[in-house]
Amino acid sequence: MRITILGTGTLAEALGRRWARAGHEITVAGRSMDKAEALARRLGAGVRAVPLTEIGAGGKVVPHAPAYPATVAGGADAVGAGARRTADAVLLAVAYTGVEEVLRAVGAPGGALSGLTVIDATNAIDHGVGVLRLPPGTSHAQRVAELAPGAHVVKAFHLFPSEQWAAPEADATADTGSTHRPPSVTICGDAPAALRTTEHLVRDVGAVPVVLGGLDRARQLEEAAGFVIALAFSGVDPSRAVPAMPTP
Template identity: 50%
Template structure:
């Protein structure tokens, strides 16, 4: 697939690395052209200005800080018809209080995009480290094709995709992030917080 990555931080790097290893084509856009170039070079991908990242993408990852989501969505444009992966968390790390539902906000901001909540529960390193157990990636979304595309991308980084339900249930998943991150801060393996997929 052709995957657009919006953002150049830890999660963008980890998933771009994993998807590149799986044979996907990566296009990176970020507010810092230097960081976008560095990430693209690292994964053997390409750089584009943010408004062009979704142009011919099969899926786009919105890997920016919650506070940067409005700016990035404004720059990225309408994203109509694009499976848009939302891994963002608007929680206080270590405390777990959810300040807003990112998925609801994103879906309202770019209503033409097919938002899929996914990849928000576990530390980014999970997606590049070989492990002896499969990570369950619970997803929410309203578009079946987008869920199928993202499910493939979950599998390609060693995860097991499971659909909880439509985007109206994303808030339940986002609350789980506060719980899981809180456990991780206490030294508990965060993978143990989510049931294993069959």
């Protein structure tokens, strides 16, 4: 799968590394080209860094920026002048205060991400207290959908800290033959195909996808992140504040 990651922080790096190891084709873009190139180098062979402005209509990117190492599968003809390639999914992994700037830079309001799965992993939350910075009745994922008309927005990967995915894969394996219980990643979205794409990517980082419902459930998931963050900053293990419930 071809994945464009918007963001260069710890979550972008942790998920990007796992997806690269799973064989996905990764492109990184961020507000700082230096940081995007540095992340591409850390993620390894074939990962490409591009400016935000080179992400064009339909989520396509102009692959003129170097991959690391500079050669990529298919040779020079595959990435020659004027060549374009389409992303299958876009991960939005930036601070919530920078989301609108990033989406406008890639041309999302004009339809640049139309038809693509856009995974919103952001939290519009005051991290010290876990308060959602949104008016009642709205969600950040729905705001992303408004800024990126035509995109199939899915809320996912916002609840776990990046350290969860930076740990060795053995610590989060989804292998059903293991005695280890892999983490569950709750997701929501309106487009069935986008949900399937996201479920696939959740499994590829060693977790179990759990579809909660449509994008109208995003507010609930974002509030849950605020609850977890508030407990963590208070020195309380969030898992101790959730009752063990029998499952069907």
